[in-house]
Amino acid sequence: MSEHPSSGGRPLLPGQIASWLRLVCFAAAALIVTGYVYLSVRKAPNAEAERRQAQKALRADNAKKGLALITEPGRNADGTYRIPVKEAAALIAADNKVVAKLQAAAAPAPAAAPAAPAAAGAFVKASDEQMKRGAAVYARTCIACHQPTGKGLPPVFPSISETPIVVGNPELPIKFILQGLMGPITVGGTTYNSMMPPVAGVNDQDIADVLTYVRQSFGNKGNPVSVDQVKAVRAATAGRTAPWTTAELGLK
Ligand code: HEC
Numbered sequence: 307m308s309e310h311p312s313s314g315g316r317p318l319l320p321g322q323i324a325s326w327l328r329l330v331c332f333a334a335a336a337l338i339v340t341g342y343v344y345l346s347v348r349k350a351p352n353a354e355a356e357r358r359q360a361q362k363a364l365r366a367d368n369a370k371k372g373l374a375l376i377t378e379p380g381r382n383a384d385g386t387y388r389i390p391v392k393e394a395a396a397l398i399a400a401d402n403k404v405v406a407k408l409q410a411a412a413a414p415a416p417a418a419a420p421a422a423p424a425a426a427g428a429f430v431k432a433s434d435e436q437m438k439r440g441a442a443v444y445a446r447t448c449i450a451c452h453q454p455t456g457k458g459l460p461p462v463f464p465s466i467s468e469t470p471i472v473v474g475n476p477e478l479p480i481k482f483i484l485q486g487l488m489g490p491i492t493v494g495g496t497t498y499n500s501m502m503p504p505v506a507g508v509n510d511q512d513i514a515d516v517l518t519y520v521r522q523s524f525g526n527k528g529n530p531v532s533v534d535q536v537k538a539v540r541a542a543t544a545g546r547t548a549p550w551t552t553a554e555l556g557l558k
Contacts, residue, residue: 432518432530440519443512447505448520456524462500464493466520471557473521473528478555480531480539483513486549491557501549510536 432440448466452458456467466472471479481487483505490499508516513536521528552558 429527430529432522436515436518436530437522439511440515440517441523443508443516444519444523447508447512447516451502456520456526458493460494460496461498464491464496464498466526467524468526469493473526476517476521476528476531476535477539478557479517479520480513480536481543481550481555483508483516484540484543485546488549488551491552504549510540 451463452466453463456465458465458467482502486504487502489501490497492498510533514531514533518530520526521531
């Protein structure tokens, strides 16, 4: 028994100590690098959460403002709505979810829409080309307020689906487009006391096309509008810049 088995008790050699140390250092460095990478990657979801939070706050604020528009300060003494179109349009452009909330809150419970008057004479179907051009003008100039469905956003923007003015004498909507319209006006049981601003960036052809499109979409059945009809109204109203009022046009 002169020689012990060389298991546990044998001292480490300096070379081995050095390689152990190297291993420990390497492990520590790896840990630091991994930790650093982990933390910097974790920042991204944090930023995303913050952005969501900010968006949520903004949405809540918009909803609050929107509710104010359609409730107390937004109402006239007689209970009709007075809504700054610009602000309402800005809200809509900003956020569809807010709009959905406003619609739910407003719940106008409209009466049955008045029946459209029978068009005089036979119905003339517009050409596919004119409908296509009209749809493009609609998407550019009316859609934000009167919506893709034509049903508007009661109680902020009235429907132009199966409403009498839309399929009636085209002189009226031509005037609204050229100079704008100020309420009060009752559409589908809801009274709007607001303003449709004059529509910018449309020529006579665009106006004829968009009104033809509107008069033959959304359940409407009105005859096409010609460029000559638009020209005549533009000439007759030349120099006028003030919006038309419903009172002056005999509308209610
Ligand atoms: C900025 C929003 C806005 C835009 C854009 C707009 N409208 Fe209007 N429109 C309104 C408002 C608001 C009223 C009601 C005005 C009032 O209170 O007197 C209205 C009223 C009308 C009416 C009469 C009421 C009815 O519902 O029948 C017609 C027709 C109409 N708009 C057609 C159009 C057409 C066509 C376009 C595009 C060329 C257009 N509007 C673009 C906001 C808008």
